[in-house]
Amino acid sequence: MPKPERLDYRQHLEVETPEHVVLDYEIAGIGSRTLAAALDWLILAALALISVLALGLWREIAGWLAAIQILVLYALVWGYFTCFEGLLRGRTPGKRWMGTRVIRDTGHPVTFTEAAARNLLLPLDLFALLGVFLIAIHPRAKRLGDLVAGTVVVRDHPVVRAAALQPQATSDVAPAAAPELSDPEFRLLREFVQRAADLPQAARVRHSQVLVARLGPRYPARPAEDIVFLRDLYQDELARRQGRFGGRAGKAGAGPAGGSVVERMVARKQPRWGAFQAMTERVARHGLDALSAGELPDFAARYREVAADLARARTYRADPTTLAWLERLVATGHNALYRDDRRTWRRVWAFISRDCPAAVVGASRYVFLAAALFLIPALAGYAVLRSRPDLAPELLPDVVLERAEAGGLRQSAGQGYVVSSAQERPLVASMIISNNVRVAFLCFAGGIAFGVGSLVLLAFNGLFLGAISGHFANAGLLGYLCTFVVGHGVLELFAIWVAGAAGFLLGRSLIAPGELTRRDALVLSGRRAIRMIGVVVVMLVIAGVIEGFVSASQWPLSARVGASGGSVVFLMLYLWNGSRRIA
Numbered sequence: 001m002p003k004p005e006r007l008d009y010r011q012h013l014e015v016e017t018p019e020h021v022v023l024d025y026e027i028a029g030i031g032s033r034t035l036a037a038a039l040d041w042l043i044l045a046a047l048a049l050i051s052v053l054a055l056g057l058w059r060e061i062a063g064w065l066a067a068i069q070i071l072v073l074y075a076l077v078w079g080y081f082t083c084f085e086g087l088l089r090g091r092t093p094g095k096r097w098m099g100t101r102v103i104r105d106t107g108h109p110v111t112f113t114e115a116a117a118r119n120l121l122l123p124l125d126l127f128a129l130l131g132v133f134l135i136a137i138h139p140r141a142k143r144l145g146d147l148v149a150g151t152v153v154v155r156d157h158p159v160v161r162a163a164a165l166q167p168q169a170t171s172d173v174a175p176a177a178a179p180e181l182s183d184p185e186f187r188l189l190r191e192f193v194q195r196a197a198d199l200p201q202a203a204r205v206r207h208s209q210v211l212v213a214r215l216g217p218r219y220p221a222r223p224a225e226d227i228v229f230l231r232d233l234y235q236d237e238l239a240r241r242q243g244r245f246g247g248r249a250g251k252a253g254a255g256p257a258g259g260s261v262v263e264r265m266v267a268r269k270q271p272r273w274g275a276f277q278a279m280t281e282r283v284a285r286h287g288l289d290a291l292s293a294g295e296l297p298d299f300a301a302r303y304r305e306v307a308a309d310l311a312r313a314r315t316y317r318a319d320p321t322t323l324a325w326l327e328r329l330v331a332t333g334h335n336a337l338y339r340d341d342r343r344t345w346r347r348v349w350a351f352i353s354r355d356c357p358a359a360v361v362g363a364s365r366y367v368f369l370a371a372a373l374f375l376i377p378a379l380a381g382y383a384v385l386r387s388r389p390d391l392a393p394e395l396l397p398d399v400v401l402e403r404a405e406a407g408g409l410r411q412s413a414g415q416g417y418v419v420s421s422a423q424e425r426p427l428v429a430s431m432i433i434s435n436n437v438r439v440a441f442l443c444f445a446g447g448i449a450f451g452v453g454s455l456v457l458l459a460f461n462g463l464f465l466g467a468i469s470g471h472f473a474n475a476g477l478l479g480y481l482c483t484f485v486v487g488h489g490v491l492e493l494f495a496i497w498v499a500g501a502a503g504f505l506l507g508r509s510l511i512a513p514g515e516l517t518r519r520d521a522l523v524l525s526g527r528r529a530i531r532m533i534g535v536v537v538v539m540l541v542i543a544g545v546i547e548g549f550v551s552a553s554q555w556p557l558s559a560r561v562g563a564s565g566g567s568v569v570f571l572m573l574y575l576w577n578g579s580r581r582i583a
Contacts, residue, residue: 011026011027011140012024013027013105013107013152013154017107017338018338019304019307021307021308021330023107023330023334025154025155025331026154027140027152027153027154028100028153028154030132030141032100033098033141035097035098036092036095036097036098037094038094040080040093043080043093043094044076044080047076047080048076080092082116082119083115085102085119086111086116087112089110089284090103091156095156096156100153100156101154101156102115102118102151103154104150104151105152105523107331107334107335108338110149114151115149117527117529117530118146120145121144121145121445122145123442123445124144124445124453125145130143130144131144134147140152144448147448147519147522147523148448148506148525148526149526150522150523150527179241179263180218180237181233181237186237186263187263187321188211189215189233192211193230196208196227205226212226212230215230215233238267238270241266241267261316262312262313262316262317265316266318266322273306276299276303276305276306277329279295279302280332280333280336283333284336288336288337299336302333303334303337306326306329306330307330307333309326310327310330351534352534352538353574353577354577355531355578356531356578357535358578358582359531360498360535360578361578361579363502363528366504366508367498367501369501369504370458370498370501371497373459374459374461374462374493374496377458378462379466380463380466381464381465381467381469381470382466382473383466383470384467385469385471385474386470389471389474392467392471395467396467396471400468404471404472407475407480408475408476408477411477411480436492436495436544439461439496440495440496440499440537440540442457443499443503444502444506444529444536446503447500447503447505447506447507447529448506448510449507450507451506451507454499454503454504455500457500458496468481469481483557483560484551486561486564487546487547487551487560487564488543488547488550488551488563488564490571491539491540491542491571492540492543492547494539494571495535495536495539495543498532498539499532499533502528502532502533502536505525505529506529509521509525542570543567550563
């Protein structure tokens with residue numbers, strides 16, 4: 001009576017290749033993902049501590065070094081996961097330690113675009129451990145970032161190394177000899193021989209003694225050393241199964257249906273699988289460029305052959321080790337042949353200079369909506385403070401009230417709203433860039449809450465800016481404030497509006513996905529939104545430099561207006577270049 005199959009409670013992702021072969025990925029659970037995240041955050045904390053200590057030491061040396069350290073610290077917090085996942089095939093150090101990786105829903109390797117999209121939502125996933133809750137209940141263990149980016153975290157099973165790749169003893173068995181071991185016995189022997197080198201000495205001796213006790217009595221004239229006997233026996237059986245009668249199992253037991261056939265196929269195909277594995281390892285590290293012109297057709301042909309072998313192995317119910325090996329080989333070959341990204345500097349430049357502004361131009365309606373939702377509250381806040389000056393202490397922070405109170409004296413003394421020394425300006429610029437990028441990312445991430453989060457952040461920031469303007473106008477210092485804002489304000493405001501528009505794209509895909517499912521609509525919107533965020537970063541970096549070096553200096557008003565005019569011209573040309581791609 002056949003044994004009942006064990007229930008498998010693990011989550012799986014099945015992806016069908018163009019060759020109609022299904023790849024089965026095991027989805028990583030909440031336990032492995034939590035441990036991987038814990039290690040990553042420990043590494044981040046250590047790196048952040050080192051950066052802070054270095055900043056404290058270098059700050060007295062040069063403002064430029066301190067500014068660089070501020071940006072490095074910010075990049076550590078926001079770019080750690082994105083860079084590791086986007087550039088190192090979906091694995092951070094924590095994921096590598098736990099044997100997991102991030103891939104796309106299609107089975108392809110995650111690109112930098114998907115990695116950036118999934119990690120821009122990280123603040124919301126960390127809020128009240130929302131991401132952990134979603135991983136626990138989602139059928140594919142996805143957090144918000146995975147939903148937007150169209151990614152999933154899977155177990156990264158190691159590739160089983162073929163014994164054919166290792167030095168083998170020659171066998172003098174005749175090709176016409178029939179196998180003497182049953183299929184289960186041969187599989188057990190093969191797995192031991194292939195893994196023996198990786199086992200500790202005590203475990204290797206113990207397992208070899210068990211195998212010899214089971215198989216040795218059939219071979220009285222065997223070598224005295226157990227390891228040598230088992231390796232020689234494996235080579236003899238391998239030669240028998242590669243021969244004419246390799247499909248005839250031994251008398252010591254019967255394997256599953258088709259077992260003899262699949263074991264013969266494994267014995268004959270191992271050298272070719274091993275050769276293809278060596279090619280896939282080169283391709284995984286360096287891409288298809290690692291292959292010569294003559295090797296490329298051979299790689300494609302071997303991929304199709306291994307894919308067909310996987311289908312046959314599944315039909316004949318091969319052992320799990322062989323199936324796992326073939327699935328990994330097919331997955332690596334599939335990802336290499338059907339990848340749609342090329343990691344070149346030219347492609348990066350095209351993405352920043354054309355794809356990103358094109359996405360903003362294509363979403364111009366959302367940008368205008370975001371601008372309106374910012375400016376209307378700004379006008380309302382200005383009007384309220386103009387009509388009710390007594391509300392200023394209740395609505396504005398103390399630092400703003402103090403600056404307005406001291407503004408008259410500073411203006412009469414010829415000082416600006418903010419003035420920093422030449423040594424401090426790089427540090428000021430880096431801090432401004434980091435803060436503005438953080439606000440913009442949060443404005444984008446708020447769109448996952450059906451667009452409400454982006455709306456609230458836009459309205460709040462607009463209301464706050466309007467209230468500040470109204471309070472300074474009541475003190476007769478509106479012009480004094482505008483001389484500080486005029487240089488960088490255009491790019492900074494536009495960047496916030498674009499971030500809000502990107503958030504609205506996410507919200508719309510959830511509210512009105514059209515003919516698509518919400519999941520597919522969210523993924524497509526996430527890919528458009530991440531290009532818009534590229535524009536946000538470019539604008540905020542330029543605005544931060546202007547604010548730190550121009551607005552916070554003693555430059556005359558004409559120079560500040562000139563910087564503002566130059567930023568407007570740059571913005572128009574940048575968007576125009578993107579519109580050419582749409583046309």
